[in-house]
Amino acid sequence: xxxxxxxxxxxxxxxxxxxxxxxxxxxxxxxxxxxxxxxxxxxxxxxxxxxxxxxxxxxxxxxxxxxxxxxxxxxxxxxxxxxxxxxxxxxxxxxxxxxxxxxxxxxxxxxxxxxxxxxxxxxxxxxxxxxxxxx
Amino acid sequence: xxxxxxxxxxxxxxxxxxxxxxxxxxxxxxxxxxxxxxxxxxxxxxxxxxxxxxxxxxxxxxxxxxxxxxxxxxxxxxxxxxxxxxxxxxxxxxxxxxxxxxxxxxxxxxxxxxxxxxxxxxxxxxxxxxxxxxxxxxxxxxxxxxxxxxxxxxxxxxxxxxxxxxx
Numbered sequence: 001x002x003x004x005x006x007x008x009x010x011x012x013x014x015x016x017x018x019x020x021x022x023x024x025x026x027x028x029x030x031x032x033x034x035x036x037x038x039x040x041x042x043x044x045x046x047x048x049x050x051x052x053x054x055x056x057x058x059x060x061x062x063x064x065x066x067x068x069x070x071x072x073x074x075x076x077x078x079x080x081x082x083x084x085x086x087x088x089x090x091x092x093x094x095x096x097x098x099x100x101x102x103x104x105x106x107x108x109x110x111x112x113x114x115x116x117x118x119x120x121x122x123x124x125x126x127x128x129x130x131x132x133x134x135x
Numbered sequence: 136x137x138x139x140x141x142x143x144x145x146x147x148x149x150x151x152x153x154x155x156x157x158x159x160x161x162x163x164x165x166x167x168x169x170x171x172x173x174x175x176x177x178x179x180x181x182x183x184x185x186x187x188x189x190x191x192x193x194x195x196x197x198x199x200x201x202x203x204x205x206x207x208x209x210x211x212x213x214x215x216x217x218x219x220x221x222x223x224x225x226x227x228x229x230x231x232x233x234x235x236x237x238x239x240x241x242x243x244x245x246x247x248x249x250x251x252x253x254x255x256x257x258x259x260x261x262x263x264x265x266x267x268x269x270x271x272x273x274x275x276x277x278x279x280x281x282x283x284x285x286x287x288x289x290x291x292x293x294x295x296x297x298x299x300x301x302x
Binding site: 033130 | 157158160198208250251254291294295296297298
């Protein structure tokens with residue numbers, strides 16, 4: 001299934017991710033990255049002032065990772081790290097890690113709490129995504 | 136869907152751009168995807184420099200591509216060194232393309248990292264904190280191997296490329 005996304009008024013199609021976010025708000029509403037209505041949403045569309053729980057879920061795997069969220073003290077982090085390893089060799093592989101968590105407001109920029117879903121789908125809790133050795 | 140990001144390479148005086156290169160082999164000719172057995176480097180000489188860029192051809196629903204990192208794995212043979220313009224600090228801005236040569240290139244004098252760098256070491260728009268919010272290219276990654284007169288054939292070293300994708 002492909003999802004629709006409007007970028008500057010131009011429709012694009014987006015294919016689903018293995019891991020996708022879901023944002024649960026204080027008013028009992030939910031915003032899903034890949035919406036049930038076929039619409040794709042960017043993380044920037046999340047109203048963090050109302051965010052209660054940020055989840056990462058998968059249609060193919062049973063695990064659910066949830067981060068309780070308080071918009072008054074936290075700033076949401078969500079990104080992918082894409083790596084091309086052993087480029088140009090028979091051992092070449094392209095791997096994707098899902099990084100999410102939060103920074104604590106009013107603390108140094110590097111004060112963050114992260115969950116990383118590694119390419120093998122194991123979750124790693126850390127404060128710095130650069131500790132991951134992709135080899 | 137993931138953004139579509141490949142590595143492109145520029146060659147020749149007319150800056151022939153090849154999208155989605157399949158390897159980063161280096162040797163004694165200015166060519167993309169070259170066969171190093173056919174174009175070996177005479178020990179003591181430099182390879183032709185590579186001018187490569189991250190090439191974003193589809194944002195895939197993401198809002199930004201950023202935090203570019205390049206590094207090498209496996210040891211170089213003998214006393215060879217691998218130099219580049221990629222660096223963690225004092226970044227000199229976006230390098231311009233010049234016809235690849237086998238001589239030293241100003242600014243391409245840093246040792247290629249041998250593990251994933253802690254922070255970006257290749258820029259976008261001339262800045263290590265730059266980002267691409269639509270299709271386009273990163274700054275040029277220039278790199279070149281300097282062989283030593285005592286080097287012998289036999290080692291293989293590979294390149295790795297990484298970026299962050301903000302959805």
